Amino acid sequence: MKQQLKLTILSAATMALLGLIVVSSAEPLAQGSNPDVVKSEIDPKLVLRPKGTKLFDGNKAQLIKQGEALFKDQKLSTNGSSCQTCHAENEGFSSTFASAYPHEVTMAKEKAGTSEVQLDEMIQFCMVVPMEAKPLPWNSRDLAALTAYAGELQKAFRKRLQSNDARAGNSSAPK
Numbered sequence: 001m002k003q004q005l006k007l008t009i010l011s012a013a014t015m016a017l018l019g020l021i022v023v024s025s026a027e028p029l030a031q032g033s034n035p036d037v038v039k040s041e042i043d044p045k046l047v048l049r050p051k052g053t054k055l056f057d058g059n060k061a062q063l064i065k066q067g068e069a070l071f072k073d074q075k076l077s078t079n080g081s082s083c084q085t086c087h088a089e090n091e092g093f094s095s096t097f098a099s100a101y102p103h104e105v106t107m108a109k110e111k112a113g114t115s116e117v118q119l120d121e122m123i124q125f126c127m128v129v130p131m132e133a134k135p136l137p138w139n140s141r142d143l144a145a146l147t148a149y150a151g152e153l154q155k156a157f158r159k160r161l162q163s164n165d166a167r168a169g170n171s172s173a174p175k
């Protein structure tokens, strides 16, 4: 008798649970809510230098070389991208990249509300947002290497922008 009661309760609970699952899966997605908007917002603390940060300092030429390798390394991301996936041949940068840091970058402003970023902060930004990974440790050699290499890319980017402007007869190239 006791056993039977247990069974009854158990099957009633199962039925209730099943009912719940059916009802909740049949529920239409809330109208007007855009999951991308929620997902895209990130905590600025993840990407802005904490106070008192000491960045790694080392031989510039070696850092640039290491940074170039890291730039192509998919292992830095969790989604199979490398920096190179988006920024090969200096693509994927807006004209802001030509300006000295810190400066405003649209993506950083839209996703974290930051009015301006440093180069290393921008790299952390790309680590967290497009690369879907953790930010690199602030004092790491890897961050210093990527920053050094990105600095070289910036120089090339400026040159290309200036020569494009010269060809277009536009003298207002960014300083």
Ligand code: HEC
Binding pocket: 071, 076, 081, 082, 083, 084, 085, 086, 087, 092, 093, 094, 095, 096, 097, 098, 105, 106, 107, 108, 119, 122, 123, 126, 127, 130, 131, 146, 150
């Ligand atoms: C899925 C594409 C994608 C990947 C992967 C990616 N980025 Fe970016 N990156 C962007 C976009 C988009 C912007 C923002 C452009 C804007 O809003 O002006 C950007 C901006 C930047 C900027 C700043 C440009 C400026 O205007 O000052 C730097 C530097 C940068 N990325 C470096 C990196 C590095 C280093 C990596 C690898 C750790 C990386 N990115 C990975 C898409 C990507």
